[in-house]
Amino acid sequence: MIRRSQVIAVLIFCVISAVAAAFYAAGIRHADKGGKRYEVSVEIDYGGRLPFRKAEVVLPEGGSVLTALQSVADVGTHRAGGYVFVVSVDGVEGVRGENAWYYTIDGENPEELAYSKVIAAPAHIKWSYQKDVCSGRVDNENEVSAGKEEGK
Numbered sequence: 001m002i003r004r005s006q007v008i009a010v011l012i013f014c015v016i017s018a019v020a021a022a023f024y025a026a027g028i029r030h031a032d033k034g035g036k037r038y039e040v041s042v043e044i045d046y047g048g049r050l051p052f053r054k055a056e057v058v059l060p061e062g063g064s065v066l067t068a069l070q071s072v073a074d075v076g077t078h079r080a081g082g083y084v085f086v087v088s089v090d091g092v093e094g095v096r097g098e099n100a101w102y103y104t105i106d107g108e109n110p111e112e113l114a115y116s117k118v119i120a121a122p123a124h125i126k127w128s129y130q131k132d133v134c135s136g137r138v139d140n141e142n143e144v145s146a147g148k149e150e151g152k
Contacts, residue, residue, distance in 0.1 A: 035061035039122045040068050047099065047129035049092045059119050065103055066114040068125055077115075084115040092129055100132040 037058050044053040055072040066086065069075050076088035086101045087094050094100040103114055104126050110117050119125075 037061065038063070038119050040119055041124045042068050042072050043124070043126040044069075044073060044089060045126065045128040046090070046092050049129065050090060063119050064115055065105065065110075065117040065119065065125055068119065069103075069114065069127060083113055086114055086127075089127060089129070094129070094132065096135050097132055099129055100134065101127060101129055103127045 037060055040057050040059050040063075042055050042057060046052070053072070057068055057071045059068055059071075066075070066077075066084070069086070069089065073090050074088075075086060076093065078085045078087045089101060102109075104110075105117070105119075105123050107124075107126075
């Protein structure tokens with residue numbers, strides 16, 4: 001009786017192992033066909049609200065700065081028209097006109113929103129929670145545009 005249950009257990013183990021090996025091999029082949037992959041380091045400076053964080057991720061070809069951030073943190077976004085803005089990272093929320101989330105790639109400001117900035121090489125991305133310097137400019141541009149419309 002014990003011998004029969006042992007044989008069944010070994011048989012089940014062998015079948016499960018074979019299936020797992022097949023899925024693993026298929027996953028490797030699929031990943032190899034997926035194109036280039038880039039090693040990316042992601043740093044997050046929470047402006048003193050949480051401890052500084054650094055993580056390493058591998059992004060597939062076509063991965064964005066936003067995708068890299070989402071792979072290491074809980075990210076809140078806001079859609080406005082055709083744009084997507086990062087509004088919170090790990091619960092640290094931006095406050096319009098006060099603090100906001102900004103990023104750099106290899107120390108440079110790419111002047112493009114994170115959702116549309118595609119990573120095309122290994123990179124170092126640093127996210128910082130800092131003084132909001134953009135909302136005022138956008139608000140002023142909207143006021144000027146509205147004033148021009150009224151003056152017509």
